[in-house]
Amino acid sequence: MGDEIVDFLRFLVRPRPGPRLPGHHAGNGVWADFRINAPWWRLLHWAVLLWTVNLVVFAPLALSAAQASGAQHRLDLHNLPWLTAFIWAPIIEELTFRYVLRRPAMIWWFVPLMVAILVQGPGPTSILLAGLACLLALAPQWYPQQHRWRKGWAASWRVRRAFCRYYPGLFHLVALAFAAVHLYNFRMTAMNLVLLPLLVLPQWVTGLVLGWIRVKRGVGTSMLLHAIFNGGPLLLIGILLHFAPQLATY
Template sequence: MNSARPLFKHELLNFLAFAVRPTLGPRLPGRQLGDGWHLDWFQALPLKRLLQWALALWALNMLALGPLALSAASAAGAQHRLDIHNIPWLHALLWAPIVEELVFRYGLRQPVKSLWLLPFAIAAMLMGPKWQAMLLLGAGVLLCWWLHGRRSLVWRPSLHWHAAYRRRFPWVLHLACLAFAAVHLHNFSLQSAPLWLLPLMVAPQWLTGLVLAWLRVRRGIGAAIALHAIFNGGPLLLIFLLLTLLGGELPLS
């Protein structure tokens, strides 16, 4: 480690500063030393810290943004597509965290390498969790790993290009967060919902995407994937436990 890992409250303050003024650096203290490419995927992060962030997001979504989103969906006459009797464990815990992080957040810190991976990731996301899409996504990741060892084959941008990207990074970040939230409108069966209600319906996904973007930039893509999976798993586990305790039926009110 290059220094002691910060306390959760210090990470929270770092995130709030990032949300107000997004920057590419510096990394958070406590980062392992070694090959940056490898650590971007496999940076060690204690489960306790991931759970702390997940709990913070769950609390904010349940107490504030969740009720706001439900009220907006009700006002718009939109119905959620989730079938509580057929919980999509594979999609929520594995497929969505990997695919969505690679599509919306991998390129935040690796904009050049993402040019190779993004077409594979977008195609896989559109295809859904099918074996063909899994093979396609795996091929894209393997291609990036192969190119990492053959840097002479990859375009290396100039210092001027890097400086220009850093200046435009806040725009890139917020557009990525908005796109991530907008994709989750697919979770609803939209009738004739007013356009001004749509952002409110995906406010929880916007906030979650902002936290995941911060974690991706400050820690790495592997940490963002892990938090994404934990965040998705919590509500589904709660639904599963309630269904089990209540004999398979949830009360309507």
């Protein structure tokens, strides 16, 4: 775990689209990208680390900013979003923000498709579109290497060079965009613009870790860590409300 933390911190200074960390399913292919390439206990270690850092350092700052501005969280304690937290958000947000971190040729068409699905929110239509997006992401596996339909998935040498050159900015921009989307979790009236970034500091830090996991372990692994990270606090809230339902009135 210590070696991975060091690798993560070094990665933040100079993000690069590789190489992968060693593992049973490590590889650069699409199928390897969607496999889980880390033991569950390692992902639990990362989730516990994120929960601890956010709870001790960043969550108090976000709470202070919310109290100072009158922002209120949209979470409904009487209707906890289990499916959204465990399934929808990990899959859709990882595909939207982090899948192309190793697929530069897909930025121009895959990201707009996923943004449209993300904005639409959970529903029958968006679920069908999400399924279509996943099929499109896996499509290169169904065509020969030189097939003309693979051109939309394979980047030219020039694109790859530009991708690597601007990769640090792209990586950190993706983390900021991921955090900014979570401002929707709050109801705001006269919010001070200076305080807005403080509201989503936990999501920003989490986005950095998820981005590193996606690059080093694959998007399937980042989806699983995302689900664990979302599910832990929600499960704790559910248990507390089960044994002390009066807490929902505060």
